[in-house]
Amino acid sequence: DFYAISAGKEHKAEFTNTEKQINSIYGAVSLSYADQLYLDLTGRNDWSSTLPKANNSYFYPSVGASWIFSETIGSLGPVSFGKLRASWAQVGNDTDAYKLEDYYTLNYNLRDELMNVTRNDTRANPDLKHETVQSVEAGLELLFGNRLGVDVSWYKTNTFDQIIKLDIPPATGYKFDLVNAGNVQNTGVEVALNATLVGASNLTWESSINWS
Numbered sequence: 001d002f003y004a005i006s007a008g009k010e011h012k013a014e015f016t017n018t019e020k021q022i023n024s025i026y027g028a029v030s031l032s033y034a035d036q037l038y039l040d041l042t043g044r045n046d047w048s049s050t051l052p053k054a055n056n057s058y059f060y061p062s063v064g065a066s067w068i069f070s071e072t073i074g075s076l077g078p079v080s081f082g083k084l085r086a087s088w089a090q091v092g093n094d095t096d097a098y099k100l101e102d103y104y105t106l107n108y109n110l111r112d113e114l115m116n117v118t119r120n121d122t123r124a125n126p127d128l129k130h131e132t133v134q135s136v137e138a139g140l141e142l143l144f145g146n147r148l149g150v151d152v153s154w155y156k157t158n159t160f161d162q163i164i165k166l167d168i169p170p171a172t173g174y175k176f177d178l179v180n181a182g183n184v185q186n187t188g189v190e191v192a193l194n195a196t197l198v199g200a201s202n203l204t205w206e207s208s209i210n211w212s
Contacts, residue, residue, distance in 0.1 A: 005110050018097040021049040036071045040064040048094035051128055058130045062089035081143035086136075093131040095163045099178055100126045122165055123174040131180075132160045149194040159184045188212060 026044040045059045064087035070076055102124045104117045139153040160183050165176035190212040198205035 019049075020097045022094070023047045034071070036068050038064075038066045038068075046092060046094070048130070050094045050097050050099060051130060052100055052126055055127070055129045058092040058132075060090040060092045060132070063087065064089075078144050079142055080145055081141070083141040084139070085141070086138045089135050091133045091135075093133070095128060095131075099128060099163075100124055119173075121175040123168070123172070123177050125178040128163060128178065129161050129180050131162055134158050134160070147196045147199070149192075151190075151192040151194070153190045155186075155188055155190075157186045 024044060024046050027042065029041045031039045041061070041063050043059065043061045045057065047057050049056070064085070066083055066085040068081070068083045070079060070082040076082060102120065104119055106115065106117055108115045135155060135157040137153060137155040139151065142150045144150075161180040162182045162184065164179060164181055166179050166181065168174060168177050190210065192208060192210045194206065194208045196204070196206050
């Protein structure tokens with residue numbers, strides 16, 4: 001039961017310590033009218049230690065609205081409940097610690113008692129900005145006689161200023177540059193069906209199927 005690094009097959013040890021801090025302010029407001037119209041608003045601001053002082057503050061809001069039209073219109077035949085909804089949101093994102101300046105890493109070989117210094121293969125970027133994700137969603141919910149439900153959704157998401165590693169010529173002394181780039185878009189449709197097959201007093205059987 002004697003444990004020593006020198007007795008191991010690999011004579012390596014690593015210790016890493018990083019510090020990162022995010023300060024935030026967040027607020028939300030929810031409004032409703034006559035149990036038919038609903039509005040939700042949010043706002044958040046972050047200050048991140050991993051971004052340069054000129055760009056370390058970023059604000060991102062959201063708004064969501066819904067209308068229960070079955071309450072407004074009244075009788076809709078077989079439809080016992082109907083709701084339209086729409087939302088827009090923006091989200092910010094920072095990066096990992098120590099990406100703004102180039103620095104060296106100290107390596108110590110315990111077996112040979114040798115020390116060397118290496119440099120990161122990614123060149124730092126002192127002008128980094130935060131990533132931004134914007135999304136839009138719209139949907140329709142219908143309920144037929146409290147037994148069959150349909151939920152249809154459409155969404156579109158765009159990601160701007162992604163923080164990515166860009167390949168550069170090794171002659172620069174680095175393999176990658178850290179940059180803000182890109183506009184990646186995702187769009188989709190989702191349909192969900194929910195049914196109560198059995199609704200007895202002592203037994204309930206519900207099933208759902210989803211397509212996207």
